[in-house]
Amino acid sequence: MRFLKHVGLSALVGLSLSGVALWPAAGAAAEPAQCQTVRMSDPGWTDITATTTMASLILKAMGYKPAVQSLSVAIGFEGLKSGNLDVFLGNWMPAQEQATQKLIASGSIEVLAVNLEGAAVTLAVSGNAAKAGVKSFADLEKHGDKFNRTIFGIEPGASANAKIKTMIDKNAYGLGSWKLVESSEAAMLASVERATRRNEWAVFLGWAPHPMNVKLSMDFLDGGEEYFGPNRGSATVRTLSRSHFAQDCVNLATLFRQMIFTVGMENELMVSILNDKMTPEAAVTTWLKAHPATLGSWLANVTTTAGKPALPVVKGALGIGS
Secondary structure, eight states, X not given: OGGGGGSOHHHXXXXXXXXXXXXXXXXXXXXXXXXXXXXXXXXXXHHHHXXXXXXXXXXXXXXXXXXXXXXXXXXXXXXXXXXXXXXXXXXXXXXTHHHHHHHHXXXXXXXXXXXXXXXXXXXXXXXXXXXXXXXXXXXXXXXXXXTTTEEEOOSTTOHHHHHHHHHHHTTGGGOTTOEEXXXXXXXXXXXXXXXXXXXXXXXXXXXXXXXHHHHSOEEEOBOOHHHHOHHHHEEEEEEEEXXXXXXXXXXXXXXXXXXXXXXXXXXXXXXXXIISOXXXXXXXXXXXXXXXXXXXXXXXXXXXXXXXXHHHHHHHHHTOOO
16 A cells, blocks of 8 residues: 555554554544545436435535546546546446556546446337247347337437447348337437327337436347347446545545446436436435435445444434434
8 A cells, every 4th residue: 555655663563563553543544634525427327416416415415525527538538648537437338448458557537346236238128029929139120110110210410329329330130120219318208208108119228327227118129239249238337536546545445436326226316317307316325215225335334534333323313313
């Protein structure tokens, strides 16, 4: 650990004799002043807004000063590289692999944890189509008339739309005569909802976590590995940090390595924010009050800035019972 380079031999001996039980408080006290403010970026995606707000509320309760900036993904990566940012909770993989591979290989940024598994981006169909037996990309053309040979996508320029266009251009899965309708996320989902109300079938770009998985009757399609990857477009999300963050800020690194989310958790938070119009802070606090055990694993061996066990302090600050 970097700070030990500045500690004398006698101090090191004292630490070794002081016992393991004192280590969390010693680690917290030894963090340099720069660790007191935790600089994070939020690209404006609801899932990352939710998880970043979650971290911010916990950090504030522990005595730290969270500072969140709204930045594009590319600018956020540059901020980590330059040391102007500390942590980013939204490194979607493999979508962002090209943007991060060289930065990680050079040591400019570091991976602290995989904070979400089970995410996905691929084509999905409305529930009525799934119940009728449409389970894979290969099933679409068989029922082309029922879908009006139309795929609903998101805004023009999105990388996922480009994949769909390539499929159509190459006549992959027999989709050469199909068309892609590009629109906003909200308009796409409205089209799916309208089709469902009319008992019509719809195929569209789906992903998780997202409230669509709670609000809509839908199912992701198998196949499509060449365009969306294996396991129904399986994806993970990682927590990144600036170089040497884990060595400089041992206590904080422990927290961020232990903050692991689930698709179900993020779906619920996004529903609260997008559908129920709750503020991110209210949505996060409400969720934590309903799932207090989550904090136990996140805050194990983590202390406040004053060196006290973080769990009871955070629960008290957020009004969370046992």
